[in-house]
Amino acid sequence: MTAIELVNVSRWYGNVVAVNDITMTVGPGVTGLLGPNGAGKSTILHMIAGFLAPSKGTLTVGGEAPWQHPDIYRKLGLVPEKDSVYAFLTGEEFVRATAKLHQLSNVEQAVRQAIDMTDMSDAANRKISTYSKGMRQRIKVAAALVHDPEILLLDEPFNGMDPRQRLYMMDLLDRLGAQGRTILFSSHILEEVERLSGTIQVMVAGRLAASGDFRAIRRLMTSRPHVFHVRTSDDRALAAALVGRPYTTAVEFTDKNGLQVRTDDFGAFCAQIASLTRDNGIALRELLPTDESLESVFGYLVDSQPSSQGN
Amino acid sequence: MLFNPVVAQLTLRATLGRRRAILFALPAVILIALTLVLRETHPAGGASWPANVLGNFGFSVLLPLTALVIGTGVLGAEIDDGSAIHLLATPIHRKTIIVTKFAVAAVLTMVFAAVPELIAGLLAPHSSGLGTALFVGALAGSVIYTAVFVMASVLTTRAIMVGLLYVLVWEALLANVVGGARILSIAHYSLGIANAIHPDSQLQAGLTLSTSVILGIVFTVGALVVATRSLSAFALKGDPT
Numbered sequence: 001m002t003a004i005e006l007v008n009v010s011r012w013y014g015n016v017v018a019v020n021d022i023t024m025t026v027g028p029g030v031t032g033l034l035g036p037n038g039a040g041k042s043t044i045l046h047m048i049a050g051f052l053a054p055s056k057g058t059l060t061v062g063g064e065a066p067w068q069h070p071d072i073y074r075k076l077g078l079v080p081e082k083d084s085v086y087a088f089l090t091g092e093e094f095v096r097a098t099a100k101l102h103q104l105s106n107v108e109q110a111v112r113q114a115i116d117m118t119d120m121s122d123a124a125n126r127k128i129s130t131y132s133k134g135m136r137q138r139i140k141v142a143a144a145l146v147h148d149p150e151i152l153l154l155d156e157p158f159n160g161m162d163p164r165q166r167l168y169m170m171d172l173l174d175r176l177g178a179q180g181r182t183i184l185f186s187s188h189i190l191e192e193v194e195r196l197s198g199t200i201q202v203m204v205a206g207r208l209a210a211s212g213d214f215r216a217i218r219r220l221m222t223s224r225p226h227v228f229h230v231r232t233s234d235d236r237a238l239a240a241a242l243v244g245r246p247y248t249t250a251v252e253f254t255d256k257n258g259l260q261v262r263t264d265d266f267g268a269f270c271a272q273i274a275s276l277t278r279d280n281g282i283a284l285r286e287l288l289p290t291d292e293s294l295e296s297v298f299g300y301l302v303d304s305q306p307s308s309q310g311n
Numbered sequence: 312m313l314f315n316p317v318v319a320q321l322t323l324r325a326t327l328g329r330r331r332a333i334l335f336a337l338p339a340v341i342l343i344a345l346t347l348v349l350r351e352t353h354p355a356g357g358a359s360w361p362a363n364v365l366g367n368f369g370f371s372v373l374l375p376l377t378a379l380v381i382g383t384g385v386l387g388a389e390i391d392d393g394s395a396i397h398l399l400a401t402p403i404h405r406k407t408i409i410v411t412k413f414a415v416a417a418v419l420t421m422v423f424a425a426v427p428e429l430i431a432g433l434l435a436p437h438s439s440g441l442g443t444a445l446f447v448g449a450l451a452g453s454v455i456y457t458a459v460f461v462m463a464s465v466l467t468t469r470a471i472m473v474g475l476l477y478v479l480v481w482e483a484l485l486a487n488v489v490g491g492a493r494i495l496s497i498a499h500y501s502l503g504i505a506n507a508i509h510p511d512s513q514l515q516a517g518l519t520l521s522t523s524v525i526l527g528i529v530f531t532v533g534a535l536v537v538a539t540r541s542l543s544a545f546a547l548k549g550d551p552t
Contacts, residue, residue, distance in 0.1 A: 013548075042547075046546070046547045049400065049547075051396070051399070051545065051546055051547040052546045052547060053544075053546070068543050068544065070399075070401070070402050070403065070404055070405065071402050073400050073401050073402050074402050076400075077400075078396070078400040080393065080396045080397075080400075080547075082393035082396070083393075084392045084393035084394040084396075085394055085397060086321060086324075086325065086394055086397070088324055088325065088328045089321075089324075094397075097317055097320075097321060098397065098401065100317045101315075101317055101318070101398070101401040101402075101403050102401055102402060103402070140397075143397065144400075
């Protein structure tokens, strides 16, 4: 059975449409819900989690509508974005309380498994108020997993994490997905999810704009045109050197000092620009990406996707 | 089951662990300290101060304000800071959450408002009858007030403001000036029950025992039903902008 199914789902707040006519199915494995802030990702997750009613359309989780149906939490775990947890409890007390609220038959075994799975054993007896952002995130995941749910929803799980914590979380999600669970998470930063496998749903302005697997999205990310502003000791010499390189698609002198360089190979440009300037005896003074806004990245992905719905 | 011990334990630890716990412990200490001071300075029998201290301060200030701080805090604080979602994302039914939170709030209000009222009544000269009657009235008041304030905390994020307006404007001002307003005054229901046990010429509710009890039950049950319905429709805001 499809774990999560949305059919023509919309949600609006007064005159503001947060989610617009989304049709989507999410099955076992890892699925990322990506898009810039305000795209409607959290609204979709809240509706799936039963914390918001769709204004229009039908939404089911395991065949049942989650809104005003607390029994859905027997098969669904939620890791909310907000960092608020019962900070006066230890990590273990928090997970144990959650296990008891789920009325599990073997509370202690479930607590131990969830804490081990999230690698929180060493800090389990410390108060949550002393935890780092990453540890809080992991203990929330442990609490959400304690009743062994088929479906796990995570709202911006990588927010505020350092790279090491992020890698750990990605590995954890991959492991959970490989176990046959349905993992759906939201993120507004594409680079955050570069190591994950699975599928991706791109949302822009409340609409489901594109979908595909992570590898296809990654390829698009690295091959998309990038624009840099470069300032050096000799801009003309650098322009001449750049024109001869295959990754350069355009070079333009700007009104102020410097060059605007377009490249279709982000990796090659970044790897070679330093040696190129050094070999030509040019001092590199400034190198700035100029089109890194999330909207431009997601806009590019939307336009490039063969499965784009043309929204 | 309507009562969940895990929810109760979490609520108790959260409520007593917060800094605002000082807010509801302090008035009780003031009431008892004030009674002790007046007993030393005005020990003569027949003095009117026990009715003023126990009735006007204990009933009109201590009881409603303690119930307000505790009643709006047991669930409202968790809703405000977002931690309530960890409780709501479990199969525990909303009715159980509301009843448990209410029960904890009512018991805490009894401990921090009704019991000090009894202690002060026993300490004040010739006032054990009045103190006992006000204690029983305060027990009933603890139940009704907290049910209403728990409901307010689910309905609005400004529950404390709404509660203060109710206590200070409706009960303390309007209900004492306009007789009809007493029909919707929890303070007068509580006093009506106390009057039935020990009438005092300075403390008159203007309501009969049966009216006070019936309206108190209607208020309590009604508030819990509305709170449960409202919590069942609890929604998280998304990112509409």
